[in-house]
Amino acid sequence: MASLSLRNIKKAYGNNAPVIEGLNLEVGKGEFVVFVGPSGCGKSTLLRMIAGLEDITGGDLLIEGERANELHPSERGIAMVFQSYALYPHMTVGENMGFALRLSGMDKRAIKEAVGRAAEVLRITHLLDRKPAALSGGQRQRVAIGRAIVRQPKVFLFDEPLSNLDASLRVQMRIELARLHRELGTTMVYVTHDQVEAMTLGDRIAVFNAGKLEQVGPPIQLYREPRSTFVAGFLGSPKMNFLDVETAGAVAGNLQLKLGGNQSLDFGRTPVGTLPSQLTLGIRPEHVRVVPAAAGLQARVDMVENLGDTQLVHTALAGSEASFSIRMAPDAISPRVGDVVGIHIDSANALLFDRTGRALELA
């Protein structure tokens, strides 16, 4: 049985155009699902609807098979960790974590035990008597998570929980969250803007675009086989390169593509079904190689960035001004700015999209 089922969920504020429309998603028991998408696409709104902080305009929300649309937030068996932590400033860490249990009328000893256990899992036992003001950002985040754990919810909801932390702490907390998920085995729904968090934490990633679910699937599947240019461009940094191309006929399963600046490309494969004349070719920076100028597509080098573990070469293809990036090994001899180089596209890893952005299946 699914832990969380969203069936045709809709949300509109007042009489405005709906923010979320006709959304369907099933989250399995113990699964870790990450929501990603551009700012304002409705991720937080959806999370808040699941939590019960926002009314559901239409559709059904099922938690462990039971309709929960009208259930009070505290009766849904969910716990939420806010981006701002939302710790009660006048209560100690221990009181913060035990607040829900206290309200439910549990006796003091049992509360203390439950809080102590959660504190141990999160390694904050020594902080239990402090007020939130006396904690660092990372510690506050732990307390916020601890407050959620203590209630033993069926589903954890996280809304960008790590975005207020500095980079190194974020990495550390990310690893701890993964550990926590392994140990607790509870269903988790996690909103983030961070690619790495999405790729590493999620069993599945759900990509949102303007209130609609664009694609759901395991991280690697989304990365390798995006169903649209939106998903392809959203995951991966630097972004996937997109080239507008025209088909110049296919010979024995080998598609010929025409690019700007009178260049042409032997694509090697061909799409299944009818062949549109206008296409978009997508290729990730790591699947492009720099070759001698005569041996590939002509491109001018605009900038070279050395990130230490990798080098990024930003170029402009002849006949186009769009930026085209290439990832190179850190020790490779990189071209210099202004050089004209050749580019080899590894078509085994390239994708083709029609002009509406939908991916074409390749033979």
Next chain:
Amino acid sequence: MESVLSPAASSTAPRRRKRFQSWKWAPYIFISPFVIIFAIFGAFPLIFSATLSFAQWDPAAGFGAIKWIQLDNYKFVLTDRWFWKSLGNTVYIALASGLPQHLVAIPFAAFLSTLLRGRNIVLGAYFLPFITSSVAISLIFSSLFSKDFGAINAILMSLHDHLPLIGQLLPDHKVDWLQNTEMVKPTVSFVVFWRYVGWNTVLYLAAMQTIPEDLYEAATLDGASITRQFWHITLPMIRPMMFFAVSLTLINNLQLFEEPFILLGDNGGTGQAAMTTAMYMYRTAFYFSDFGTACAISWVMFVIIAVLSYGNNRLFKLAGGED
């Protein structure tokens, strides 16, 4: 030594000094209006009244008539029946008007903070008495509370006659709100309460609006009902404002003067039932021309207010677990 000074040095020195000085004095000139006004209307009366409290002086007889009598004024004040009576009146009215002010303003502000529209109109209506002249307020209430022609008695009488059950609890005769010794203090307290409840509501509402919304959301998820949220989130979060508002009420109510003075006249009503200490001090100075004693009363009041404010401070710190 004069001959050592070179002509060049002596000719540049005065010019430089002049420029330097105007620059040096400018800041003092800019702050002087405040300093002068404070010195005349703040510091001087403070020091003069402190000095006078150790003297006997009838201002009509001029400065030469000041007679030093050490602590006699204080001894007199502390054994004066009328001083203690006025202090009793003051404390009665301060509590009877001050406590309800806060007990009403806090829940009322909490209610207003949930209103999506019309909040400012309601708030404005309640705030209006605070910015209205106390003379106008006292005149209106004099007529409302008037025994024979006042609206309040008229309403009470008609409710007594026509309202079933509870109507019987209301008085069957006209109440002499402003003359009856029993009624004077509650009446004055009510007017003071009415006047300042809006002010306190504004303070509390301002404090409540700074509480982050996500605390309430977290509490909702934790299973806190609206009343529990009020107890466990709102009240602790407005504690600093409560301290501030209660301190202001304490200081203002213990110096209460205008409302009883205009409502009841300078003697504080029948049997001086609502003569506050501030009024007594005023009478001592301007009716009995005993400025020394009046100054002593004001300094005793100062000590009382200071002690109570400190106590208030400790109380709030203790209640908040000292942070």
